């Protein structure tokens with residue numbers, strides 16, 4: 306993955322920034338064991354650019370197979386800082402995702418605009434923390450979908466995690482939402498994967514597979530265990546009637562205006578240009 310990202314314009318210096326960027330996370334609107342920030346980007350296939358869009362609240366509902374205490378609640382996350390939003394490795398991950406997903410047809414979701422060539426990508430930087438008081442759950446909601454077309458997850462690092470922490474299980478869509486990973490039907494279990502090394506990345510077709518994860522557990526219970534991730538949710542823009550429609554602006558961010566070229570063809574080496 307590092308080689309791919311370097312070929313897409315990432316710099317080694319920005320890999321170093323990425324490894325440490327989760328130290329800048331402070332809080333989460335609804336989960337006590339998590340620290341988070343998010344930012345929105347438009348993958349603009351028509352104009353071959355990735356640009357940052359204005360900050361918006363975020364919402365996921367049970368209609369999108371996300372069943373949790375904060376389903377359908379409007380959540381406002383701290384914004385990504387420029388050290389991540391303008392990081393060449395982050396931009397290369399966005400370009401990589403675009404190259405994989407664009408022009409691939411998948412099971413459509415209701416009330417998304419599949420005639421639009423643009424993709425809305427919400428990027429989350431998340432730190433899940435387990436300590437003596439709390440167990441960090443990368444997916445407290447159990448079996449779920451993310452309400453998008455494609456979910457991509459990239460591992461940045463972890464400390465003090467046991468070997469069975471944060472294993473991702475992939476389920477058939479017939480699996481029941483909100484079941485804990487250990488309560489699921491083995492007949493519907495399609496795969497299990499684990500991010501272990503820096504930049505390990507998993508890409509799911511979110512409306513064709515459900516997923517769940519094991520919690521983060523500490524090797525040394527006297528010390529906190531942490532798991533740092535980037536999550537890339539990508540979907541077509543929401544139509545009127547979709548719960549995210551009021552928060553789906555494609556207007557450029559007012560102050561963070563750097564954009565990145567999208568390659569026309571997968572064979573064309575792109576340059577990640579910030580500015």
Ligand SMILES: [Fe+2]
Pocket residue numbers: 444449450451456516
């Ligand atoms: Fe998820």
